[in-house]
Amino acid sequence: MSPSEATPPADPRARAAQTKRDRTRRALLDAADSTFGSRGWARTRMEDIAATAGVSPATAYNHFPTKHALLGTVYGPLVRPLVVQAERDIAAGRSMVDALIDQLRALSRTTFRNRKLTAAFWAAVQEYTIRVAGPADPDDDIDPRVLAPIPDSLRMIIECGQQTGELRTYPGADELSAMTVNILMQRAVNFPDDPPETAAELLLTVVFGSLKPELLMDEDVGERPFRGAR
Known part of the structure; x- marks a missing residue:
């Protein structure tokens, strides 16, 4: 089950953190879709996708440990x-x-x-x-x-x-x-x-x-x- 499909946390701060995480994940998926589609597999780096999504490479790797996992999810x-x-x-x-x-x-x-x-x-x-x-x-x-x-x-x-x-x-x-x-x-x-x-x-x-x-x-x-x- 993906984070967005899970039961929302009861604590407001936890809900806010989960919402931010879901938005970041969505931004990475959208960025990966467009970047892989335009640049191909070999010429796309996780750093490129992170920059397009407006997050750090460390954040991108926290959501998706490899390019393979990210593209498979897309x-x-x-x-x-x-x-x-x-x-x-x-x-x-x-x-x-x-x-x-x-x-x-x-x-x-x-x-x-x-x-x-x-x-x-x-x-x-x-x-x-x-x-x-x-x-x-x-x-x-x-x-x-x-x-x-x-x-x-x-x-x-x-x-x-x-x-x-x-x-x-x-x-x-x-x-x-x-x-x-x-x-x-x-x-x-x-x-x-x-x-x-x-x-x-x-x-x-x-x-x-x-x-x-x-x-x-x-x-x-x-x-x-x-x-x-x-």
């Missing part, structure tokens, strides 16, 4: 609505094919709208993955992969579809969702100006080519059934 809110939607689709018993199509289109739009921030986030993930030399640890609260788990919504839907028999069981949900997100992140770096429809078509073709290839062999839709996906 990117996390972009991911959460997709996870919530996946949970709702699963709970409602919706077709996982339809749910997956909507997820991949939404994810493509989200990364396109935030493409500079996405490129910075991807650089942070790559650097952190090399540093820890392994998969994400759910208990690591500074790992950007934990703070903004982009593959989670895809994994949940694929896993559900595989369990119900709607989707083929290979590749596994963990591997395919991670591979799909890797492709999307790389596109944010290498093809930042490509419209989201282009990315969505590629991802949908790759994913369903593995999980439900009959969708790609329907003579009525031709070789590119997801062309112009929105």
